[in-house]
Amino acid sequence: MIYLDNAATTLQKPPGVRQAVLRAMERCANPGRGGHAAARLAEETVYRTRCLAAEYFGLEPEQICFTANATEGLNAALGSLAGTGDRVVISGLEHNAVTRCLTGLGARIVPVAAPLFSREAWLEAFDRALIPGTKAAACLHVSNVFGALLPVEEIGALCAARGIPFVVDASQSAGLLPVRPAAWQAAFVAMPGHKGLLGPQGTGLLLCRQQPRPLRFGGTGSRSVEQTMPEELPDRMEAGTLNVPGIAGLGAGLAWLRSRDPAALLAGERALLARAAEGLERLGARCYRGPGQTGVLSFRLPGLDCEEAAEAYGRRGIALRAGLHCAPLAHRTAGTLPEGTIRLSVSPMTRQPELERFLRVTGALLKKR
Template sequence: MIYLDSAATTFQKPAAVEQAAGRAFRELSSPGRGGYAAAVAAAETALDCRTELQQLFHAAGPDRVVFTMNATHALNIAIKSVVPEGGKAVISGYEHNAVTRPLASLGAGAVVASAPLFRPDQALEAFDQATRSGADAVICNHVSNVFGFAQPIEEIAALCRDRHIPLIIDASQSAGVLPLDMTALGAAYMAMAGHKGLYGPQGTGVLLCGADANPKPLLEGGTGSLSRQQEMPDFLPDRLEAGTHNMPGIAGLLEGVRFVRRQGVRSICRGERQLAALTAAGLRRLPGVRVFAREDLFAQTGVLSFVSDRMDAMAVGAALAQRDIAVRAGLHCAPLAHQSAGTLESGTVRVSFSALNSEVEVFRFLETLADILQGKS
């Protein structure tokens, strides 16, 4: 299979990730649940993973690194910690349903800082305008999961600091791909998937909590600490980690993060963008294909969408799947992003890369797509 859907999950993992997850089944129990060897080893693995993440993202400390089930889980904690019912949040025009649905459940007003694709200057201006009357929070999708549009997060963060507005960063598509410094940004929370650019197993996510953040538990239950009291502990990470940890996932995530740190975030980004640029150039040569990218891939990562005037996006995705090429077609759980780009009715076909893709796969994809659009069997 040629796998070009890493914006959903990096299905291809470094070998060490699978090996670590397998060892966890045999060697790790649960941290904080005993003093025997398997429990101690689990606690050490969890701490090692928190420490690697803290160092990669310059978080305030390992204790401010919280394990979650996925980025959606992390975003729900962050949003419901700072946005009250009926409150107000300023969001970008490229947010995922993992942001818009929690806001809707709170009955919160969402002011959209709208900007065209690949125009970070206009995105910053939109956030400037939208926050002048204040807000309970600013929530920004750092990189669009549909179009790969990288928003000017450093400048948006500076704006939030100046206006004393808590910033929640959805780093689901940027963690492990673009440099992120939690301390320098001064964000209240940063949420990310473990199974995308960090190369961990599915079912892993991370919430980084700012030094002054006071998060509210989304779940209550056992933590292995302060068991006599009926309130969740007031310290992190225990306050947000109710129940048994996903140790195979955490062990795999640890190796994924180590892989990212060895490769280097900038190197990974450069490789993914080169593949995306090669793909965009090839797509532009196909009749009737519209590619959502600037010529130089400005303000964009290795995530690329396109549409064809010859075939519906879903039909293109299905035809590629029949030929063992994995892409994503449709609205990608982000209707707001499609509304912003004018593709809400059509959706798009998305190709997205990881450090484990190659130019050979790009050429095979382009050749296959050309055959499909020409009606060849």
């Protein structure tokens, strides 16, 4: 199979990830719940991943909270900042992980719109919307549908100047672009562990620069007599047994990334996307592309329904995702509702010949139409 659905999850992982998961399953007990060797090994395993993440994102180990996915992190972050009737400004490219969460909280959602790849326009749109009375702002770093890169550092500076806590969804950028919560002046940054960080599914990170409200309540292996959740991070956000095998695998993913040149990884992925876009456009496809685009390319094929086209690719051994990508707001902003787009997304494991095969298959699909 040629796997071009890396924005959903990176299927191909460095070999060390699988080995770390297996090792943890075989040897690690419950961290923080015992003093025996298997519990200590689990503690050491979890702490090493926490330290790797802390170093990678420029934070202290205790500011790294493990979650099951980015959605859980975003729910925790937004739930800590907003409630019923609160005005929350978001980009018009947000995923349902943000919009459904805010809807569930009863917040007053204020989406801002701008041309997909215009950083200046996004910044101006946020500047206009971040008025007094705004309780929080949320913005993704890179759009999961279009790969558009948003100016989160500048938006964070606007928020900080106005005393508005800022949440960043780094789901599509972590592992590929520098994620710097302090430079972004972000209260929270959420991300999955299983996409660009190359860990297993069921892992995620919430980076905390502000005290969060717990999303789950329960045992932490600390101060068990007290019936309120600990104030200290990460315990405050990590009630219940952690996904130790997943965290071990995530650590291996982070270690692999640390051993590579990040600029080369980014340049390689951007070159692959550019090649795909050029080839698609030559075949008559409509591609959504622009400056700063990262990891993801949305396109449409003339005369072909997006979902049917993705099915046809699948039958020919090519994995892509079509439809709305859990981000109807992004499609509304871009004018691609109701059909959505076909999304191609690459990873460090994607190779040029795979893209050439994808383009040949695309040509055949268009001829058959």
